[in-house]
Amino acid sequence: MLEEVGDITAFAGRFFANAFHARFEWSELFRQCFLNGYRSLPLVGITAFIMGLVLTVQSRPTLERFGAASMLPAMVAISVVREIAPVITALIGAGKIGSSMGAELGSMKVTEQIDAMEVSGTNPFRYLVVTRVWSTTLMLPVLVVLSDAIAIWATWIGVNIKDDVSWDLFYRQVFDSLEFSDFVPAFIKSYFFGFAIGIVGCYRGYATEKGTEGVGQAAHTAVVTASLLIFILDLIAVQITDILGLN
Amino acid sequence: METLTVPQAPQAAITDERVVEVRGLVKAFGANRVLNGFDLDLRRGENLMVLGKSGSGKSVCIKCIVRLLQPDAGSIRVLGQDVLALGQEELDRLRVRIGFLFQSSALYDSMTVQENLEFPLRRHWLARDARSTNDLVEEVLNAVGLPHTRDLYPSELSGGMKRRIGLARTLILKPEIVLYDEPTTGLDPITGKEIVELILQLQRSYNTSSIIISHDLNVAKLAANRIIVLHEGRNHVEGSYDDLRASNDPVVRSFFIFM
Numbered sequence A: 001m002l003e004e005v006g007d008i009t010a011f012a013g014r015f016f017a018n019a020f021h022a023r024f025e026w027s028e029l030f031r032q033c034f035l036n037g038y039r040s041l042p043l044v045g046i047t048a049f050i051m052g053l054v055l056t057v058q059s060r061p062t063l064e065r066f067g068a069a070s071m072l073p074a075m076v077a078i079s080v081v082r083e084i085a086p087v088i089t090a091l092i093g094a095g096k097i098g099s100s101m102g103a104e105l106g107s108m109k110v111t112e113q114i115d116a117m118e119v120s121g122t123n124p125f126r127y128l129v130v131t132r133v134w135s136t137t138l139m140l141p142v143l144v145v146l147s148d149a150i151a152i153w154a155t156w157i158g159v160n161i162k163d164d165v166s167w168d169l170f171y172r173q174v175f176d177s178l179e180f181s182d183f184v185p186a187f188i189k190s191y192f193f194g195f196a197i198g199i200v201g202c203y204r205g206y207a208t209e210k211g212t213e214g215v216g217q218a219a220h221t222a223v224v225t226a227s228l229l230i231f232i233l234d235l236i237a238v239q240i241t242d243i244l245g246l247n
Numbered sequence B: 001m002e003t004l005t006v007p008q009a010p011q012a013a014i015t016d017e018r019v020v021e022v023r024g025l026v027k028a029f030g031a032n033r034v035l036n037g038f039d040l041d042l043r044r045g046e047n048l049m050v051l052g053k054s055g056s057g058k059s060v061c062i063k064c065i066v067r068l069l070q071p072d073a074g075s076i077r078v079l080g081q082d083v084l085a086l087g088q089e090e091l092d093r094l095r096v097r098i099g100f101l102f103q104s105s106a107l108y109d110s111m112t113v114q115e116n117l118e119f120p121l122r123r124h125w126l127a128r129d130a131r132s133t134n135d136l137v138e139e140v141l142n143a144v145g146l147p148h149t150r151d152l153y154p155s156e157l158s159g160g161m162k163r164r165i166g167l168a169r170t171l172i173l174k175p176e177i178v179l180y181d182e183p184t185t186g187l188d189p190i191t192g193k194e195i196v197e198l199i200l201q202l203q204r205s206y207n208t209s210s211i212i213i214s215h216d217l218n219v220a221k222l223a224a225n226r227i228i229v230l231h232e233g234r235n236h237v238e239g240s241y242d243d244l245r246a247s248n249d250p251v252v253r254s255f256f257i258f259m
Helices: A002-019 A026-036 A038-065 A069-110 A113-119 A124-159 A167-177 A180-206 A211-243 B058-065 B088-096 B113-123 B130-143 B159-171 B189-206 B217-223 B241-246 B250-255
Strands: B018-029 B032-043 B047-051 B073-078 B098-101 B177-181 B209-214 B226-231 B234-239
Touching: A002 A124, A002 A180, A026 A038, A026 A124, A038 A069, A038 A124, A069 A113, A069 A124, A069 A167, A069 A180, A069 A211, A113 A124, A113 B098, A124 A167, A124 A180, A180 A211, B018 B058, B018 B209, B032 B047, B032 B058, B032 B073, B032 B209, B032 B234, B047 B058, B047 B217, B058 B073, B058 B177, B058 B209, B088 B098, B098 B159, B113 B130, B113 B159, B130 B159, B159 B189, B189 B209, B189 B217, B209 B217, B217 B241, B226 B241, B226 B250, B234 B241, B234 B250
Parallel strands: B047 B209, B047 B226, B098 B177, B177 B209
Antiparallel strands: B018 B032, B018 B073, B226 B234
């Protein structure tokens, strides 16, 4: 376990050593941003919609019991923005992006494609790993913001199942209750979640051995490790925001 | 019965200049010492074959030459440069001058044939524009006899076609030295012979020096100017195909058991 933590840390160190190299693989970075960002939009969008709707429907009875049904938009919005959207989006990213990175790089490793890249004088770490880790780090916050917006829209639909609240009124209720300190820590931590997904997915793929069995293992351990890391990072983020008085 | 004509290994243009010099190469994986003081010299224009049984360290040897593997001891000089002392940028520049054909062909399976061939060109800015890139791709595809495969993916190619495209990708950078890792393994005898003929033809066209790793004596007979038998991590015997054929050494004889 400790050895694994050390290996992932060393892999992350190697990323930083190569991340700002003068000859950057821009076209591959844009391609990865498209694949990891744009192609994840439908899954993230649907999940955010369902998440906002379900949270609203399930929270209503409890709030009604305390006579606080009018707090429903604010409560759901704060929950979504501060915690649920970043964590759920990151977990979806770990499942979709992390596993595909683990499997893709793992498959390239066992079929000698990474070696072929290296002997052709191309640095495979810069081409494959640096671009992928940058893409997840940059794209996850974008996906989280989108997830926030869709979940809040779904909350409005959820509120209107039983009530009749105009979008303008709902919008004002939500944004009156949200503060800058709700957005910023959540936005910052989503960069770390994206970085964790990219590093773990690439590390697992790059360290693949034992043929096709290893490729399967790389894919599934990428998801498990990245998901675990997301929860650990979330815990650390909560402690830091608490110390800074942002909770 | 028809007699098959076989091309002769090219004898011309072999000079005394040593383009690869390996001395005392040692490489172990855990307790398994695969190479134990292996020596090799490749002269310009020569086809050198390293013959050995499976697991004898043949592939390890050529992977050490391009530093895909780091040897435990020994020295490697390629085109006058000490491979083990080079920094990453210098090593990458040297690697452009060395072609490597993998046993599995190692084509990038998410790219088409055209993209596979363009990949090394774009990385090294060897083509000035789209037209010259296209011309170079067309040239190597014609050279390997597969001009119609541009838009196909590797999964749509047969084993022999993959090997040819792998060869085309190796040659598109116009290397001075080509390292072939088991070029005919997994192919039927007819396709294997076609690949060897293609290797010889391309060697003449592109004026390369080659190290061919194989356990296939047909490759040795058709392509090698000189053969080194690798046994227990060391040079066991060295000579031409005919020398080995006439040898009474039991290790050498064991390779001819099915001939």
